[in-house]
Amino acid sequence: MNHAYVSVEGIARRYPGATIFEDLWFGVNRGEFVCLVGHSGCGKTTVLNILAGLEKPSDGEVIVDGQAIEGPSLDRAVIFQGHALMPWMTAEQNVAFALSCRHKDMPRAQLRDAAREALERVGLTAAADKKPSQLSGGMKQRVGIARAFAIAPKMLLMDEPFSALDALTRGALQDEVARLVSEADQTAFMITHDVDEAILLADRILLMTNGPDARLAEVVVNTLPRPRMRATLHKLPGYHALREHILDFLITRSRLMAQGLPADWNPRHAPEVRPGA
Template structure:
């Protein structure tokens, strides 16, 4: 088994019982790992505890059971090694755009000079396509620009793991598409490890190496780990023509529509099929069968002729 950057083992979250009802178990017994350099998305319906998982990995929330291990050490409390991009941007509104970034860079490298900090910050602002707005306050930026600042802030601190909590949830479809591509670009340049929550199936396919599928809560579980076998670099316009795209998409949609409910945990539920390690079953709906591979080869041969 390859060594993961981060391992989640037996993670559960329960809220203590209110009078007259049982404990509320949001999710239980989650096991998965993320490799270095991997882009992993997690999809599931509202209320399955996705954000809670992300907050626990970030160290902002405590698990009821189980542990998060990063680089062989248990995660206790937040750290600069795990950068977070929040859905609502969480920029500090009294600071300018540039100050919002230098704030983070300074926290990361305390002994850097002011010039170093500013130079580094500007580099990352440029990377997300924001130039000339350094001195504007977040309230003077559009939603898309604010989220870019937030992404720049997270990438600028160069954490080992980047956690994105539905970063595009509040954006319109056009802006969303543009920033997705920017995120892909930065990710391929920086080789960051990313763990991201999303509701958007197409977004998940475009961005990730693997998608974790969560069943409905309460008693949510991770049912499958879906491999996205589509070559990179990917492009928003051409990815839908990839032969693996629709098999993967149909698999995800089918899961969200029906299986996410059927597979939901609880007292009456069946145990899930898992790997030996307890990690979710790996599936690869986009894998090409031999016939298709043959056909492709022939096509190439025809073209060459």
């Protein structure tokens, strides 16, 4: 995995009396979008927190661009499930604050212009002077997305950022993120429960067995052509085979594999499959 931009090398997370996951190995290539899918309790959020530098693994390490993660970094921006905006600041000020952390000597006027440009990219020009309490849930997440992209991170980490939104808003933001990631050639890692979200966004989908003692069971390569739009995703050749493969894993195989992995299972080389290819 040393060739990967991000190399997750044998990480585990244990608490007294319980192992959440064990011996995870996978890589994320530069410019690649990877989704991690699995049932609640398999440690998805913990994996993302380790990638963000917010938690330390019990074993193993994560290498990003040749350097081991030692803590949080502006090179790894996080979009959380909740918007995580500062309520006393306007949308523009929330984005400008992140920019000021990245560019400590940037003049105030330039920070304001850069923040407004970032908000314009997510369709929030008219909301720049509004505080979070004046924004809808979808608009708050758009501010969070604008803030993350504004600092030009080397890696974008997303913790189910659309799960609390209504279906129409969620679909619109998924399309928005797909566009922004593509335009920026952004390296991205997302955890999700939404199979169609993973199929829409990801180049590869990592499937976790059920926890506790969860493992990485399979790496699914998404061969559906880009650009992908949620409204037409189901019409793409190979979509149904890909979706059924992931659903079969979540409904049946994840539970069975948690009860006993094959004798020849190698954590460093989870099988890579291309359903429908």
